Amino acid sequence: xxxxxxxxxxxxxxxxxxxxxxxxxxxxxxxxxxxxxxxxxxxxxxxxxxxxxxxxxxxxxxxxxxxxxxxxxxxxxxxxxxxxxxxxxxxxxxxxxxxxxxxxxxxxxxxxxxxxxxxxxxxxxxxxxxxxxxxxxxxxxxxxxxxxxxxxxxxxxxxxxxxxxxxxxxxxxxxxxxxxxxxxxxxxxxxxxxxxxxxxxxxxxxxxxxxxxxxxxxxxxxxxxxxxxxxxxxxxxxxxxxxxxxxxxxxxxxxxxxxxxxxxxxxxxxxxxxxxxxxxxxxxxxxxxxxxxxxxxxxxxxxxxxxxxxxxxxxxxxxxxxxxxxxxxxxxxxxxxxxxxxxxxxxxxxxxxxxxxxxxxxxxxxxxxxxxxxxxxxxxxxxxxxxxxxxxxxxxxxxxxxxxxxxxxxxxxxxxxxxxxxxxxxxxxxxxxxxxxxxxxxxxxxxxxxxxxxxxxxxxxxxxxxxxxxxxxxxxxxxxxxxxxxxxxxxxxxxxxxxxxxxxxxxxxxxxxxxxxxxxxxxxxxxxxxxxxxxxxxxxxxxxxxxxxxxxxxxxxxxxxxxxxxxxxxxxxxxxxxxxxxxxxxxxxxxxxxxxxxxxxxxxxxxxxxxxxxxxxxxxxxxxxxxxxxxxxxxxxxxxxxxxxxxxxxxxxxxxxxxxxxxxxxxxxxxxxxxxxxxxxxxxxxxxxxxxxxxxxxxxxxxxxxxxxxxxxxxxxxxxxxxxxxxxxxxxxxxxxxxxxxxxxxxxxxxxxxxxxxxxxxxxxxxxxxxxxxxxxxxxxxxxxxxxxxxxxxxxxxxxxxxxxxxxxxxxxxxxxxxxxxxxxxxxxxxxxx
Numbered sequence: 060x061x062x063x064x065x066x067x068x069x070x071x072x073x074x075x076x077x078x079x080x081x082x083x084x085x086x087x088x089x090x091x092x093x094x095x096x097x098x099x100x101x102x103x104x105x106x107x108x109x110x111x112x113x114x115x116x117x118x119x120x121x122x123x124x125x126x127x128x129x130x131x132x133x134x135x136x137x138x139x140x141x142x143x144x145x146x147x148x149x150x151x152x153x154x155x156x157x158x159x160x161x162x163x164x165x166x167x168x169x170x171x172x173x174x175x176x177x178x179x180x181x182x183x184x185x186x187x188x189x190x191x192x193x194x195x196x197x198x199x200x201x202x203x204x205x206x207x208x209x210x211x212x213x214x215x216x217x218x219x220x221x222x223x224x225x226x227x228x229x230x231x232x233x234x235x236x237x238x239x240x241x242x243x244x245x246x247x248x249x250x251x252x253x254x255x256x257x258x259x260x261x262x263x264x265x266x267x268x269x270x271x272x273x274x275x276x277x278x279x280x281x282x283x284x285x286x287x288x289x290x291x292x293x294x295x296x297x298x299x300x301x302x303x304x305x306x307x308x309x310x311x312x313x314x315x316x317x318x319x320x321x322x323x324x325x326x327x328x329x330x331x332x333x334x335x336x337x338x339x340x341x342x343x344x345x346x347x348x349x350x351x352x353x354x355x356x357x358x359x360x361x362x363x364x365x366x367x368x369x370x371x372x373x374x375x376x377x378x379x380x381x382x383x384x385x386x387x388x389x390x391x392x393x394x395x396x397x398x399x400x401x402x403x404x405x406x407x408x409x410x411x412x413x414x415x416x417x418x419x420x421x422x423x424x425x426x427x428x429x430x431x432x433x434x435x436x437x438x439x440x441x442x443x444x445x446x447x448x449x450x451x452x453x454x455x456x457x458x459x460x461x462x463x464x465x466x467x468x469x470x471x472x473x474x475x476x477x478x479x480x481x482x483x484x485x486x487x488x489x490x491x492x493x494x495x496x497x498x499x500x501x502x503x504x505x506x507x508x509x510x511x512x513x514x515x516x517x518x519x520x521x522x523x524x525x526x527x528x529x530x531x532x533x534x535x536x537x538x539x540x541x542x543x544x545x546x547x548x549x550x551x552x553x554x555x556x557x558x559x560x561x562x563x564x565x566x567x568x569x570x571x572x573x574x575x576x577x578x579x580x581x582x583x584x585x586x587x588x589x590x591x592x593x594x595x596x597x598x599x600x601x602x603x604x605x606x607x608x609x610x611x612x613x614x615x616x617x618x619x620x621x622x623x624x625x626x627x628x629x630x631x632x633x634x635x636x637x638x639x640x641x642x643x644x645x646x647x648x649x650x651x652x653x654x655x656x657x658x659x660x661x662x663x664x665x666x667x668x669x670x671x672x673x674x675x676x677x678x679x680x681x682x683x684x685x686x687x688x689x690x691x692x693x694x695x696x697x698x699x700x701x702x703x704x705x706x707x708x709x710x711x712x713x714x715x716x717x718x719x720x721x722x723x724x725x726x727x728x729x730x731x732x733x734x735x736x737x738x739x740x741x742x743x744x745x746x747x748x749x750x751x752x753x754x755x756x757x758x759x760x761x762x763x764x765x766x767x768x769x770x771x772x773x774x775x776x777x778x779x780x781x782x783x784x785x786x787x788x789x790x791x792x793x794x795x796x797x798x799x800x801x802x803x804x805x806x807x808x809x810x811x812x813x814x815x816x817x818x819x820x821x822x823x824x825x826x827x828x829x830x831x832x833x834x835x836x837x838x839x840x841x842x843x844x845x846x847x848x849x850x851x852x853x854x855x856x857x858x859x860x861x862x863x864x865x866x867x868x869x870x871x872x873x874x875x876x877x878x879x880x881x882x883x884x885x886x887x888x889x890x891x892x893x
Contacts, residue, residue: 062087068160071170073153076144079134086114086121093160097121103158105129105167111221112165128226129167136169196352197231201279201288204228205346208258209285221249228260228279235356237363238262256533256804257281257331262363264370275311277366282328283531283804289327290359291341292366293334300762301336311339311369320361328531331804332763339369527875528553529806535750542588542744550581551727556805557814558585561722562699563751564795567666569650569718571704571822572726579648581726582701586644590745596634600646601627607653610661614673615689623678623685628662632673632692642748643698650702656714665694666720667788697748715826719789722796723822725880753795763801766808767794774812774820774841781834783827789819809842809873816841816877825884832856832888839863839881842873856889 061073070093078084086094094101097116102109103125112125134140137154157168203223225247232238232245244263249255262277274296280289294308305324312322317340324338342358344350350358530552532540540555558581561568572578583598591597604612615626625633628645635643656663661673670693679686704713704723771793778784785793797811806814816838824830833852836859840848851859863872863882872878 062090064090064093067093070158072156072158074137074140074156074169076140078156079130079137079140082127082130083122083124086123088121091121094121094123094165102164103129103167104164105132108226126222126226128222133169137171197228197355198349198352200228200231201344201355202346202349204258204281205285205288205344205349208254208281221254224249224258224260232260232262232359235359237360253534257283257329257334262366264367275366275369277362280329280334284328286345287328288344289338289341290344290362291327292339292362292369294337294339295334296337299333301332302762304333304337308337308339314371315340315365315368317365329804332801332807340365524870525809525873525875527870529556529810531805532556533803533805538744539585539588543584546584548577548580548584549730550577550584551730554581554724554727555585556800557722557724557818558582560796560800560805561724561818563753563799564792565666565721566694566696566699567663567702567721568699569702569704569713569721569723570726571706571723573706576726576729578703578726579646582644582646582703586642588744589642589750591642591644597638597641597643598646599627599631599644600648602648603650603652603658605652607658610658612658614661614678617680617682621680621682623680623682623689625685625689629673629689629692631698632695633689635695635698636692639695639697640747640749641697642746642751645698645700647700647702649705651704651710651713654711654714655702655717659717662694662700663717663720666700669694699751712826715823718822718826719786722792722818724818753799760798760802763798763808764794767797767801767811770808770812771815774816774838777837777841778820778834781830781837783824783830783834785820789823793819810876812841813874813876813878816874817880821877821880821884832885835881835884835888839872839874839878839885856885860885860889 061075063071063073065071070090072078072084091097091114094114097114099114101112101114101123103112104110110126110129112123112129115122115124137143140154143153155170157170159166159168200223207220207223229245229247233243238245242265244265245260246263247260249258258281260279275292275294277292278290280291280293281287282289292311294304294311296304296307299307308324320340320342322340324335324341327335327338327341329335340362342362349355528551532552532555536552536555536559540550540552543550558568558570568582570578570581579600583600586592586598593599601613611626613626613628615624615629618624631643631645664671665673672691672693674690674692676686676690679690704710771790775785775790793811793815796815797806797808800806800811801808820838824834836852836856840851843851851862854862860882863878863885866872867875867878867882
């Protein structure tokens with residue numbers, strides 16, 4: 060027998076030829092309990108490295124499956140295995156595999172004929188130094204990482220692709236001359252039981268005796284869009300806020316000369332805000348811009364030297380020139396740093412306050428501006444007759460009386476500019492028709508000259524580029540997207556994230572879109588992807604009828620014999636009560652077919668926090684049985700109400716009380732094209748209800764909340780100026796949306812505010828007939844530099860629209876999602892007065 064159980068924690072197997080070529084071996088039935096249960100992941104440690112393995116049952120046999128890299132390692136330790144097993148060798152001298160179990164970890168050892176020599180080999184600090192050089196270059200492996208990871212991300216974690224990150228890339232790095240000193244530790248991480256959101260390959264200096272040595276490291280990190288790979292020096296102390304991490308990274312940055320490498324972490328696309336804040340400097344690689352192996356090795360050596368400079372107590376002059384820049388350029392950079400020391404001590408502004416850069420604002424700096432800049436050339440040929448523009452301006456101002464003061468009307472007279480000016484006599488205001496015509500022409504000419512001057516100031520300016528989309532999805536939501544895609548529907552990542560976060564912040568979400576846009580299918584497919592379907596009673600669709608006047612269609616009614624007939628919401632409330640750990644979804648399809656405020660009156664009370672039973676004793680008449688069954692039902696915390704709203708004229712306007720009770724998510728335009736092949740996604744398809752509960756213990760929440768409050772207060776002050784401020788409900792639900800987003804790394808704070816304007820503030824404003832163009836213009840300019848904002852707001856409406864549209868197309872607007880909707884609203888109001 061090739062297997063021998065030495066004790067409850069130790070087992071030995073005499074090797075066979077197949078053990079050095081196959082990635083699986085059959086386990087005798089009597090020894091299965093030593094390894095655990097079928098389907099479990101096992102941690103196999105060989106030569107101080109972990110190799111994930113799995114115990115599975117196939118065809119009645121238990122099999123231990125492990126990594127191809129581990130097989131290769133065993134072959135390197137016993138290179139003559141092929142000739143050995145083909146010959147006639149004594150079984151006693153055949154190498155054996157020893158497994159010792161401790162705390163669910165299995166230590167593997169290959170025991171050779173001369174065991175003492177083998178022990179010495181396993182104790183070497185760097186066994187890979189004597190191994191043959193890697194056959195695959197770093198360029199090929201990094202490209203494989205970038206291209207392959209998004210394809211494997213929603214699939215079974217057991218695919219051997221993870222070995223590229225955890226084994227193959229570290230092996231190449233360990234072959235570099237600068238790493239072969241033996242005091243570096245190279246680790247690769249692609250996940251534990253599922254694919255990691257942020258996979259990395261990390262290099263640590265083990266000899267540095269410092270409290271920061273383990274917090275500072277050199278790493279390759281994959282961006283959240285899987286299109287970029289960063290080589291970076293990172294400071295990542297656990298339990299430290301993003302501001303402190305950024306300050307510490309800035310301190311390290313002063314100890315090195317970065318030269319051609321980037322230092323502004325605000326351009327890095329990673330889901331973890333703490334990780335981004337701790338980046339000292341970095342180099343970005345893409346699939347189309349990946350250097351040859353020699354260049355990659357040289358750049359890695361640059362970063363290794365900078366990493367050692369960061370760890371050194373003081374900056375050594377002999378280690379300064381690590382970036383490949385000429386010495387003269389490095390000396391000049393050092394001189395510039397001394398001259399601009401005061402500027403360097405000023406902390407970098409948070410990411411959410413990136414502003415438009417104009418020529419007069421740019422200052423010389425020792426480091427290049429890392430932000431992506433776009434130049435916008437405006438079309439100044441858009442003109443209209445001054446009289447028409449003036450009439451439209453007056454009409455729009457009439458729509459917004461907050462902007463005007465009550466002034467007595469005088470025929471053919473101009474209003475006084477100053478409120479304290481003396482009121483002239485009526486006869487003094489009389490002017491001839493000729494003079495009046497000349498004055499009007501002069502005023503119109505002056506307006507045109509002033510507008511042209513303003514246009515010259517803004518034409519051709521440079522702006523920071525703001526991405527219009529955030530396509531990152533964590534594994535659990537990427538799995539949802541894959542399951543939807545396999546049913547023939549492709550929904551963008553932003554829609555999935557916005558819907559998910561909206562549910563977490565409030566159990567009522569409205570989806571607005573055109574007929575056929577997929578607004579009914581989307582919530583159904585999302586529910587099915589997480590285990591809630593009409594078959595198991597956890598998803599229910601109700602088509603709202605024409606002219607519903609009360610809530611009896613939802614809650615129930617008494618029939619002609621006095622029996623209570625429960626409505627569909629009562630049945631769903633009962634099901635949710637019976638399974639409190641599972642989420643339940645109730646879809647009100649075409650909510651605007653009837654006045655929503657009339658038939659949703661009771662349900663809205665529950666949505667907005669009331670825990671009182673929906674129905675009273677008298678609602679059940681003499682039906683005692685129904686009262687006992689349904690009389691105590693209130694709104695549970697595992698029920699989520701989804702409503703769809705059509706865009707079009709044949710509908711009832713949705714009351715402001717309904718709009719204020721949840722997020723209104725606009726459905727994107729249906730995309731036509733070849734969609735991704737998701738394969739057979741594997742993962743948790745039966746979510747618990749706690750997946751929709753608000754995070755309260757995630758790291759960095761105080762910093763996230765502080766930045767959100769600062770941005771939200773800016774929006775609130777703007778709305779107060781137009782007498783349409785947010786209430787407590789809206790503010791708290793926007794904060795809940797943002798806190799969950801920050802805790803899970805789905806959107807940054809600026810994007811949260813952008814979505815808040817789109818999904819909460821703008822729908823509420825559209826319900827208020829008093830709101831005019833000015834408030835939409837002001838909101839559209841949110842986040843722009845104060846001076847530019849003032850210039851834009853003082854321009855005629857048509858000129859504002861044309862320039863704002865150019866900025867949107869160039870991705871130069873800080874809030875592009877709401878900006879697009881606000882521009883549409885402005886155009887609609889402007890065309891109304893043509």
